[in-house]
Each structure stands twice: as structure tokens, then as C-alpha cells.
Amino acid sequence: MSSSAPHPAPALNAEAYWMPFTANRRYKRAPVLFSAAEGMHYIRPDGRRVLDGIAGLWCVNAGHRRLEIVDAIARTAHELDYAPSFQMSHPLAFELAEALRQEAPPGFSNVFFSNSGSEAVDTALKIALGYHRARGQGQRVRLIGRERSYHGVGFGGLSVSGIAGHRKPFGNLLPYVDHLPHTYDRSQMAYTRGQPDWGAHLADTLERIVALHDASTIAAVIVEPVAGSTGVLVPPKGYLERLRQICDAHGILLIFDEVICAFGRIDGAFASSHFGVTPDIITSAKGLTNGAIPMGATLVQQHVYEAFMQGPDSAIELSHGYTYSGHPVACAAGLATLDICRREGLFQRSRELWRYWEDAAHSLKGLPHVVDIRNIGLLAAIELEPLDGKPGQRAYAVHQACLERGCLIRSAGDTMLLSPPLIIERAQIDELFSVLSEVLRADA
Numbered sequence: 423m424s425s426s427a428p429h430p431a432p433a434l435n436a437e438a439y440w441m442p443f444t445a446n447r448r449y450k451r452a453p454v455l456f457s458a459a460e461g462m463h464y465i466r467p468d469g470r471r472v473l474d475g476i477a478g479l480w481c482v483n484a485g486h487r488r489l490e491i492v493d494a495i496a497r498t499a500h501e502l503d504y505a506p507s508f509q510m511s512h513p514l515a516f517e518l519a520e521a522l523r524q525e526a527p528p529g530f531s532n533v534f535f536s537n538s539g540s541e542a543v544d545t546a547l548k549i550a551l552g553y554h555r556a557r558g559q560g561q562r563v564r565l566i567g568r569e570r571s572y573h574g575v576g577f578g579g580l581s582v583s584g585i586a587g588h589r590k591p592f593g594n595l596l597p598y599v600d601h602l603p604h605t606y607d608r609s610q611m612a613y614t615r616g617q618p619d620w621g622a623h624l625a626d627t628l629e630r631i632v633a634l635h636d637a638s639t640i641a642a643v644i645v646e647p648v649a650g651s652t653g654v655l656v657p658p659k660g661y662l663e664r665l666r667q668i669c670d671a672h673g674i675l676l677i678f679d680e681v682i683c684a685f686g687r688i689d690g691a692f693a694s695s696h697f698g699v700t701p702d703i704i705t706s707a708k709g710l711t712n713g714a715i716p717m718g719a720t721l722v723q724q725h726v727y728e729a730f731m732q733g734p735d736s737a738i739e740l741s742h743g744y745t746y747s748g749h750p751v752a753c754a755a756g757l758a759t760l761d762i763c764r765r766e767g768l769f770q771r772s773r774e775l776w777r778y779w780e781d782a783a784h785s786l787k788g789l790p791h792v793v794d795i796r797n798i799g800l801l802a803a804i805e806l807e808p809l810d811g812k813p814g815q816r817a818y819a820v821h822q823a824c825l826e827r828g829c830l831i832r833s834a835g836d837t838m839l840l841s842p843p844l845i846i847e848r849a850q851i852d853e854l855f856s857v858l859s860e861v862l863r864a865d866a
């Protein structure tokens with residue numbers, strides 16, 4: 423059966439599966455399923471095609487069902503289904519680490535593999551703690567995140583995350599954590615194209631946090647260069663630079679969580695290069711394997727790696743790792759993904775489409791319920807006025823109406839989020855925004 427042929431509608435028994443980040447009871451009353459995918463589209467079991475405006479979940483950057491990746495996965499699974507990564511390995515892990523190092527900003531020397539963005543973040547936080555301990559500063563245990571940030575769902579990542587609704591249900595997170603203020607103020611920056619002029623001073627709050635806790639207790643600051651899941655919050659001009667300066671002044675490591683921002687989403691392989699600010703550690707996942715198989719990667723600057731390489735060479739320098747770190751099938755998918763991105767210039771694609779994408783997004787200004795529009799690279803957010811007393815419900819209804827009209831556009835809170843595969847064509851950009859515009863007008 424070709425991938426675009428309708429698959430028979432499965433007789434769905436939806437009970438057993440406890441779905442992640444889902445209103446399970448609402449979903450199970452009217453399940454939405456995708457049974458195949460190709461290029462820019464998902465295909466529903468009845469054969470309807472859906473234009474993918476969010477790259478699956480911010481991850482399918484090279485478009486769906488890329489045969490080079492599928493073949494690499496199949497070939498590797500046939501040859502080497504699994505190899506342990508503790509005290510031994512296989513060639514593809516070294517090859518992918520080297521390929522990533524070549525794409526990383528100057529100074530990055532080593533790559534630690536995991537299986538998700540959450541694990542890449544927890545790995546980065548543990549490396550930051552271990553780094554200071556290895557340098558005789560084991561009292562540096564405090565981790566600084568930022569309000570309205572998303573760093574996954576592990577205890578470490580969730581502790582530094584700043585989305586209240588994700589944290590509240592669990593109460594008991596890491597104790598030695600503080601948060602910077604988020605960088606969004608609609609009264610100062612509504613409808614900004616790209617980076618807002620206002621807000622660099624918000625980074626100075628880090629100085630106050632340092633004054634409060636003392637630099638000697640702080641291990642690292644972690645931020646998403648552009649906060650994705652919380653609504654595409656673009657860093658104010660000068661903000662990331664200021665964070666870097668303050669971290670340098672106090673011996674604090676700076677971690678950029680590029681789980682969304684890397685691999686062409688903003689511009690170039692890593693967003694750090696686009697912003698001209700080099701962190702000490704970068705986390706990535708998602709686009710790394712084009713979403714075809716789980717994988718995360720934590721990249722570190724040489725000085726971070728070197729801090730661990732001490733003592734007898736028989737000692738394990740970092741007591742950390744996962745059974746599936748550097749899984750051969752994931753490494754094969756990562757290498758095939760990088761090949762496609764390099765060959766097709768996908769890391770530069772957002773630059774080609776930037777203005778077109780930006781104009782299309784901002785053409786929605788003035789439509790009913792729209793209160794702000796933000797964009798950078800191939801990311802956009804359309805923020806809506808919430809329904810009275812029903813936060814999130816307007817955007818969810820818009821998401822559903824777009825889906826019925828053949829476009830997948832994500833809702834988060836009352837914001838519509840767009841992050842399409844980088845292979846998107848101009849006509850498909852028009853389609854996404856005209857469907858969204860139709861739905862917003864109809865809802866007026």
C-alpha cells in the first residue's frame with residue numbers, strides 16, 4: 423500500500439493508552455488519528471490529507487517519511503540491533519558525534535547522547551553540577567531557569583522550567599532553584615517582527631539573583647534562546663549577550679536549550695550562532711533525527727569536558743548515561759538527517775523564507791481575537807484573546823477547526839503555534855495562514 427493511500431480505519435479501543443499531555447477523556451470521545459505521512463502532509467485513516475504546520479511536534483524539520491532516513495534505520499537495525507554504550511560502542515556513535523561537532527559553534531568539542539530533550543536537559547544540568555565539583559566548587563548547586571520556559575519533564579528539567587501548570591501538580595521539585603523573569607511584555611513589544619528592541623535589561627535580574635544567593639552557590643543558568651512551547655518568546659536584542667556577560671563575570675555556566683531552536687529552525691545548525699552568543703552547553707533533540715526515532719544530544723565546550731578528564735584514566739569521569747545512549751539505529755537516523763539537511767541546504771532555508779513567513783504571519787494582524795503576533799526563523803505565534811473564564815479553549819477550538827480544514831496548527835494556552843517542516847513552499851505558507859485566517863473570521 424502506498425503511504426498516501428487511505429489506511430482502513432482501525433477499530434479503536436482507546437481505553438488502555440494513557441496519553442501524554444492530553445485531555446484523555448475529551449480526546450477519547452472523538453479521537454484524531456494520523457495513519458501515514460509524506461513530505462509536508464499527514465494522512466488521516468480516511469485518506470484526508472493534513473498540511474503539517476508544526477513539523478509533528480517541532481521535530482520533522484526535513485519533512486515526513488524521508489526515505490534516506492527510513493533506509494538508514496532499516497539497514498542499521500538489520501546489521502546491529504543494539505550495542506551497549508557503557509565501556510564499549512559502535513562506529514556510528516563516533517561518526518555522529520564528530521558530525522555534530524562540525525556543525526556546532528567554535529569551541530564545542532564533545533557530545534553526550536541520550537534519548538529525548540528531557541534527558542538532554544537533565545544531562546546538561548548534571549554536567550554543570552559535576553563540572554563545578556570537579557573544579558573544587560561543589561557548593562555551586564543552584565540552578566537558574568526562567569519563567570515561561572519549557573525544559574522537558576524530568577525532575578531536573580521540570581525544576582528549572584517555568585510553566586506553572588506543569589510544575590504545580592508535582593509540588594516537590596529540586597530545592598536549589600531560582601528563576602529569571604520571562605521576557606514578554608505585550609505593552610512593550612506587541613507585533614514585533616523578530617527580536618524586540620525592549621527588554622535586554624531583564625537579564626540584569628540575574629545580577630540580583632547572584633546578589634541574593636551569592637555566585638559561589640550558583641552552578642548554571644539555563645534558557646531557551648527562543649522560548650518555544652510557551653508561545654515563541656523571542657529574546658530582546660542584547661538580552662542573551664547580557665546573560666553571557668553576567669555568567670562570565672561570576673563563573674556560572676550558561677546552557678542554551680536548543681531542543682526546538684537547533685537544526686535550522688531559527689537559522690543555521692544551532693541558534694547560538696545566529697544570535698552570536700556562545701553558551702557553555704547546548705541541549706538538542708527533535709530535529710536531530712527528524713523525529714524518526716528518539717534521540718537527544720548534549721554538546722559541551724572543551725573546557726567543560728576537560729574539567730572531567732582528571733585522575734586515573736581507569737576512572738569513569740561522568741557517572742551518567744542511558745542504556746540507549748548513542749543507540750545505533752538513532753545514530754544512523756541522525757547521520758542520514760544531517761546528510762539531507764546539508765545536501766538540501768535546510769539549515770539555511772529559514773533565511774530564504776524569513777520575510778515571506780514573517781509577512782504571512784503578520785497579515786493576520788487585525789483579525790478577530792488576535793492580540794499579538796511574534797515570529798523568528800520558521801517559528802510564529804498568533805496570540806488570541808482568551809474566552810471569558812475559559813483559558814485555552816478558544817485556541818483549542820481554532821486548532822480543531824483548522825484540522826477539519828486540513829491544516830495542523832498547534833494551540834498552547836491561547837496561542838496558535840506554527841513551526842512547519844523546513845521544506846515548506848511559499849504556496850503552503852499561504853495555505854496555512856489563509857486557513858487560520860478563515861477560521862478566525864468564522865469564529866468572530
Ligand code: PLP
Nearest residue numbers: 538539540572573574679681682
Ligand atoms: N526542551 C525544550 C526547549 C523543548 O521544547 C522540549 C520539548 O518540547 C524539551 C526540552 C523536552 O523534549 P522531550 O519531549 O523530547 O523530552
